[in-house]
Amino acid sequence: MEVQQVLHMNGGNGETSYACNSKLQKLVITKAKPVVIGSISDLYTINLPRCLRVADLGCSSGPNTLEVIIEIIDAIDETCHQLKLTTPEFQVFLNDLPSNDFNNIFKTLPAFYEQLKKEKGDIVFRLREAMGVQQIFHMNWGNGETSYACNSILQKLVITKTKPVVIGSILDFYTKNLPPCLRVADLGCSSGPNTLLVTTEIIEAIDETCHQLNRNTPEFQVFLNDLPSNDLNAIFKTLPDFCEQLKKEKGEKFGPCSITGLPGSFYGRLFPSNSIDFFHSSNSVHWLSQVPSMVGNRIENNKGNIYLARTSPPSVVKAYLEQFQKDFSLFLSLRAKEITPGGRMVLTLVRRRSEDPFGKESFLWELLSDSLNDLVSKGLIEEDKVDSFNLPYYIPSRKELEDIICAEGSFYLDQFEILDVSWDASDDDNDNKECMFHRFITAQKVAKCIKSCDRVVAHLSLWGCCNGCSIQ
Ligand SMILES: C[S@@+](CC[C@H](N)C(=O)[O-])C[C@H]1O[C@@H](n2cnc3c(N)ncnc32)[C@H](O)[C@@H]1O
Incomplete structure (x- = not known):
C-alpha cells in the first residue's frame, strides 16, 4: 500500500516531467505493437464482442498514455472494415496509482475524441461528444475558502x-x-x-x-x-x-x-x-x-x-x-x-x-x-x-x-x-x-x-x- 502514496512519475509538462522524458518507453511501445495488435485482433475476431473492454495498467501521464489505445482502436476499426462488420463499442480503462496526474490526461480527452471523430466518423463519435461547456466550467478546486469542497x-x-x-x-x-x-x-x-x-x-x-x-x-x-x-x-x-x-x-x-x-x-x-x-x-x-x-x-x-x-x-x-x-x-x-x-x-x-x-x-x-x-x-x-x-x-x-x-x-x-x-x-x-x-x-x-x-x-x-x- 505504501508505494501508492510515494511513487508517481513527475506530472505536468516541465523539463523533468515524465511527459517530456518518456521517449524510451515510447520506443518500447512501438516495438511491442505487432504483439499487442496480433493478440487483440485474435481475441476480437474469435469472440466478436459488441463492446471491447480494454485496460491499460500503469498508464502514467504523458504522450504515451493513449498510444496503445490509439493503436488498438485503429487496428480493430480496420479489421471491422475488412470484415464488413460494425466497429464494436470501446470501453477503455486507464489505470495507475492514485498519485498519478490523471487531470493532465483527462484534459487531453476532448481533443482526442474530436480527432477520433474526424478520422473514424460516426463510429467512434458514439463514444462521447465534446461540448463547449467542458472547457470552461468546473467547481473551484482544492480546500480553500472559495473551493467547492468547503462550500457544498x-x-x-x-x-x-x-x-x-x-x-x-x-x-x-x-x-x-x-x-x-x-x-x-x-x-x-x-x-x-x-x-x-x-x-x-x-x-x-x-x-x-x-x-x-x-x-x-x-x-x-x-x-x-x-x-x-x-x-x-x-x-x-x-x-x-x-x-x-x-x-x-x-x-x-x-x-x-x-x-x-x-x-x-x-x-x-x-x-x-x-x-x-x-x-x-x-x-x-x-x-x-x-x-x-x-x-x-x-x-x-x-x-x-x-x-x-x-x-x-x-x-x-x-x-x-x-x-x-x-x-x-x-x-x-x-x-x-x-x-x-x-x-x-x-x-x-x-x-x-x-x-x-x-x-x-x-x-x-x-x-x-x-x-x-x-x-x-x-x-x-x-x-x-x-x-x-x-x-x-x-x-x-x-x-x-x-x-x-x-x-x-x-x-x-x-x-x-x-x-x-x-x-x-x-x-x-x-x-x-x-x-x-x-x-x-x-x-x-x-x-x-x-x-x-x-x-x-x-x-x-x-x-x-x-x-x-x-x-x-
Ligand atoms: C453543484 S456540483 C454537484 C456535485 C455533487 N453531485 C453534489 O451534489 O455535491 C455540479 C457538478 O456538475 C458537473 N457538471 C456540470 N455539467 C456537467 C456535464 N455536462 N457533464 C458532467 N458533469 C457536469 C460540474 O462540473 C459540477 O462538478
Whole structure:
C-alpha cells in the first residue's frame, strides 16, 4: 500500500516531467505493437464482442498514455472494415496509482475524441461528444475558502434528504435482479466531501440487505463522472483510504469494489450500451451543455442580466427553455442506451415552484447580476462583459420536466418529490428562520454557495425501459 502514496512519475509538462522524458518507453511501445495488435485482433475476431473492454495498467501521464489505445482502436476499426462488420463499442480503462496526474490526461480527452471523430466518423463519435461547456466550467478546486469542497454543505443536505429515495430505488433494483456485479454511475460527482457520499450510502445499504438475505455482497463497479476540468486527481488520492476503511468495516468477504473516474460531459455517450444498473446525479443536470444561442452564438438583449430575470425579453426565455428541453431530452436518450434492462435513475435538481419563468428560485443569480451591475456603474468592469455573459443553467418547473420525460419516452417517471432546502443548509427550522433573517450571515452564505444555489429541489426517480415498454 505504501508505494501508492510515494511513487508517481513527475506530472505536468516541465523539463523533468515524465511527459517530456518518456521517449524510451515510447520506443518500447512501438516495438511491442505487432504483439499487442496480433493478440487483440485474435481475441476480437474469435469472440466478436459488441463492446471491447480494454485496460491499460500503469498508464502514467504523458504522450504515451493513449498510444496503445490509439493503436488498438485503429487496428480493430480496420479489421471491422475488412470484415464488413460494425466497429464494436470501446470501453477503455486507464489505470495507475492514485498519485498519478490523471487531470493532465483527462484534459487531453476532448481533443482526442474530436480527432477520433474526424478520422473514424460516426463510429467512434458514439463514444462521447465534446461540448463547449467542458472547457470552461468546473467547481473551484482544492480546500480553500472559495473551493467547492468547503462550500457544498447545501448540496450535502440535498443528498442526505434524498437518501431514502436513492436507497429505496437501488434496493428495489438489487433485490429484484440480484446481479453478481452492481454497476453504479454518479454523474456530476464534483470533487469534495460529497463525491463519495452516495457511493457510501449505496454500499452500506446493499451490504446490510445482503446480510439480511444471507447472501454474499455483489461486486461493485462505481463510475464517478464529471467534466474533464474537474479535479479528479483529488478524488483518486482519497480512494486508498476509502477502500481500506470499507475493507475494515465490511470484512474480507466484501467486494471487490472498483471505483473509476470518468471524465466527460453527460451530454455525450459515457458508457457502453446496457452497462449501468443505477444512475445517480444530484445538483448537476440543471447545468446546460452550453449557453442558449439565439443570434449566431450569443443571446442578444439580455442586458444587465446573467440569467432569466423580469427584464429578459420573451425570446431569451424561449431560448433558455428550448436549450433545456434539448439538453435534458438528449441526457435521457443517452442514459436510456446505457442503462441495463430494469435499471433505475435518480436525479435531483433545482426546480421552479411555479410556471412563471422568473421564479423566486433564481433570485441568487439576480443578486449576482445586481452586484456585477454595481461594478459596472463604478467603472470596475465593462458593461459589455456583463451584457454578454449568460449562465449555462436552467431551473425547470415540474411540468416542464414531466413534459420532456413524457415526450422523450425512454423512461417512466416512477416518483417525483419536492424538497425544501434552506439557504444556510440547516435542517432545523427554527435555526433556519433566524439565519434567513440575519442579513449579514445570509449574505455571507449566499455569496459562498453562489456556484450551487439549490433552494427548491425537485427529485425524480426514473425507471429504465427498452423501446418504450415497461420492464418493471
Ligand atoms: C453543484 S456540483 C454537484 C456535485 C455533487 N453531485 C453534489 O451534489 O455535491 C455540479 C457538478 O456538475 C458537473 N457538471 C456540470 N455539467 C456537467 C456535464 N455536462 N457533464 C458532467 N458533469 C457536469 C460540474 O462540473 C459540477 O462538478
